[in-house]
Amino acid sequence: MRFTALLFDLDGVLVDTAKYHYIAWKALAEELGIPFTLKDNERLKGVSRQRSLDIVLEIGGVDKTPEEREALCTEKNERYLSYIRKMEPEEILPGVREFLTEARRQGYKIALGSASKNARLILDRLELTDLFDAIVDGYMVTQAKPDPEVFALGGRLLGAQPSQCLVFEDSVAGIQAAHAGGMTAVGIGTREDLPEADLVLPGFAGATMEDIEKKLLAISR
Ligand code: BG6
Ligand code: MG
Numbered sequence: 001m002r003f004t005a006l007l008f009d010l011d012g013v014l015v016d017t018a019k020y021h022y023i024a025w026k027a028l029a030e031e032l033g034i035p036f037t038l039k040d041n042e043r044l045k046g047v048s049r050q051r052s053l054d055i056v057l058e059i060g061g062v063d064k065t066p067e068e069r070e071a072l073c074t075e076k077n078e079r080y081l082s083y084i085r086k087m088e089p090e091e092i093l094p095g096v097r098e099f100l101t102e103a104r105r106q107g108y109k110i111a112l113g114s115a116s117k118n119a120r121l122i123l124d125r126l127e128l129t130d131l132f133d134a135i136v137d138g139y140m141v142t143q144a145k146p147d148p149e150v151f152a153l154g155g156r157l158l159g160a161q162p163s164q165c166l167v168f169e170d171s172v173a174g175i176q177a178a179h180a181g182g183m184t185a186v187g188i189g190t191r192e193d194l195p196e197a198d199l200v201l202p203g204f205a206g207a208t209m210e211d212i213e214k215k216l217l218a219i220s221r
Helices: 018-031 038-042 049-060 066-084 096-105 119-125 149-157 172-180 209-220
Strands: 005-008 109-113 134-136 165-169 184-188 199-201
Touching (some): 018 038, 018 049, 038 049, 049 066, 096 209, 109 149, 119 134, 134 149, 149 172, 165 172, 172 184, 184 209, 199 209
Parallel strands (some): 005 109, 109 134, 165 184
């Protein structure tokens, strides 16, 4: 076993929260008279809440003071939370619970590495918290992905060297963060969207660590 620690992004990897982010950002954008499409929403994936607001405001060519930005972020998050608080374990993406459970049974250490300040609430709602040995969320880091801080901290909390860490990510910035931290990155999505990933999986349904380790070993040879 080459890897001892598995680090998981949350949004888009374990659960599809992008739809709730979209509803909440769109409502805010409409209040501000800014057009906001699903394609625009793609740009917010993996990006911090503050930076997401900057992007929304840029789209509309709207300027706001730091105080106004703070209030807008709070408003967006309140709306987002109204959906998140109602989430059910059925919303876990296919195969995720089985994959985490089996990886734990095999002895891998497991951490969350997420930019979200709502990460703990989401894991609780999905009843996944107990499957994690360590949780790194948006409150614990100062640098956003592609900076490696979130994964470096996760690896340290699991007592693993970067070369022993395998990161699962759905965003380009997250793949870059893993690489910047000296880690291997599995992209969750398509090769077209994640060209820099060491391996790409469409999701966790039917995925096993034996298979992933085997494929990564074949590539590194
Ligand atoms: C990331 C999401 O995981 O978390 C981003 O991909 C989101 O879209 C970011 O903006 C911050 O999330 P939150 O829950 O703290 O607003
Ligand atoms: Mg993500």
